[in-house]
Amino acid sequence: MIQSIERALHILECIAHAGGNLRLQQIAEATELKTTTAHNILKTLGALGYVRRRPNDTRYYLGDRILNLARIAGDDSGLRRRLRPRLEAMAEASGETVFMAVPSGDEVFFLDAIESPETLRASSQQGERTPMEGSAIGLLFLAFMPILRQQLLSLHASRIGPDVAGEIDRIAERGYAVDEENYLPGLNAVAVPWLEEGELRAGFGIAGPSVRMPASRLETLAALMTELCRT
Structure with missing residues (x-):
C-alpha cells in the first residue's frame, strides 16, 4: 500500500466517525501520527477540497468535495422527499x-421539479445534467463551494472569463443568483441555496418567461x- 494515501x-x-469535525491534536492522536505529519496531510487535503476549516474555528471539517462525493453515492430519493414540501x-x-x-x-x-400550470412556461429539467457555469443555479453552487469554484475557474478560465467570475462574487x-435571459432567450430564473450546518447541500430555483419574471420580481422571489x- 502507498503509505501517504493510507494515512x-x-x-x-476519523473526522467522519467523529461527526464531521476534529481538532489537529485529536486527529494526530486518533491516527497515531506526529502532529506535523498530520498537519501536512491536512494541508494537502484542504487544498484539494476534502477538508476545510471555518473562520475562527480550529477544527477540521469534511470539505465540499468529499461531501459532494458522498451525496452522489447517497440517497437522492431521501433528500428529494425531505425537501419536496x-x-x-x-x-x-x-x-x-x-x-x-x-x-x-x-x-x-x-433532482426534482414542478412545472408551472401556465401554457407559456419553463420546462422541467428533472433528471438532466448541465454544466456548472451554464445556469443561475450552477453559478450559485460555485459561489457556495469555493474549492469547486477554484478548480473550475483554473481549468476553464478561458471559457468562463472574468465576467462570470465577477458574477460568482x-x-x-x-446570497442568491439570478439569470436574465443568459441561459435561454426569453427565460429568467432565480436560485437560492439550501444549507445544512453552513454547508451547501442543494439549491432551489424558479424559472419562467421574462415577461412574467422581470428583474424586480426576481428579487421578490x-x-x-x-x-x-x-422555516
Whole structure:
C-alpha cells in the first residue's frame, strides 16, 4: 500500500466517525501520527477540497468535495422527499416552474421539479445534467463551494472569463443568483441555496418567461425562497 494515501484516508475516516469535525491534536492522536505529519496531510487535503476549516474555528471539517462525493453515492430519493414540501410551497407561491438541483461532480443534476400550470412556461429539467457555469443555479453552487469554484475557474478560465467570475462574487455577497435571459432567450430564473450546518447541500430555483419574471420580481422571489428555506 502507498503509505501517504493510507494515512490520508485514515484521517478522513476519523473526522467522519467523529461527526464531521476534529481538532489537529485529536486527529494526530486518533491516527497515531506526529502532529506535523498530520498537519501536512491536512494541508494537502484542504487544498484539494476534502477538508476545510471555518473562520475562527480550529477544527477540521469534511470539505465540499468529499461531501459532494458522498451525496452522489447517497440517497437522492431521501433528500428529494425531505425537501419536496418546500418545493411545493415555492410552486404554489410563484405559479412558475420550480426545481431542486444538487452538485454532481462539476455538473448540476436536477433532482426534482414542478412545472408551472401556465401554457407559456419553463420546462422541467428533472433528471438532466448541465454544466456548472451554464445556469443561475450552477453559478450559485460555485459561489457556495469555493474549492469547486477554484478548480473550475483554473481549468476553464478561458471559457468562463472574468465576467462570470465577477458574477460568482456578487452571488456570494447577496446570497442568491439570478439569470436574465443568459441561459435561454426569453427565460429568467432565480436560485437560492439550501444549507445544512453552513454547508451547501442543494439549491432551489424558479424559472419562467421574462415577461412574467422581470428583474424586480426576481428579487421578490429570492426573498420568498430564502424565507421558505429558513422555516
